[in-house]
Amino acid sequence: MPVYDTVIGALRRQMYHYLAKHDTPEVRDVFLWALREEDDETAGTVTYIGWRLEQLIAELPVHMREAEARGDKRTLRRMKKLKSEAK
Numbered sequence: 001m002p003v004y005d006t007v008i009g010a011l012r013r014q015m016y017h018y019l020a021k022h023d024t025p026e027v028r029d030v031f032l033w034a035l036r037e038e039d040d041e042t043a044g045t046v047t048y049i050g051w052r053l054e055q056l057i058a059e060l061p062v063h064m065r066e067a068e069a070r071g072d073k074r075t076l077r078r079m080k081k082l083k084s085e086a087k
Helices: 005-019 025-037 040-052 056-071 075-086
Strands: none
Touching: 005 025, 005 040, 025 040, 025 056, 025 075, 040 056, 040 075, 056 075
């Protein structure tokens, strides 16, 4: 992997660490987007620190049902991991 990709990935993960301190609707939307779209390493960071977003955790069952309904197994798997990290 080129150095540029490594640096950008590290910056993205740091951004999620910063955002996790701010439980707002916009941040929850960013975390949901990340669970759907980010690479596995970055999504791993999101699932590890997402427990800080209490409202996201509370809403997670609804989002999990939506992911399951649209057949999005990868996102569903990531959401289940986030839920288990929050316990």
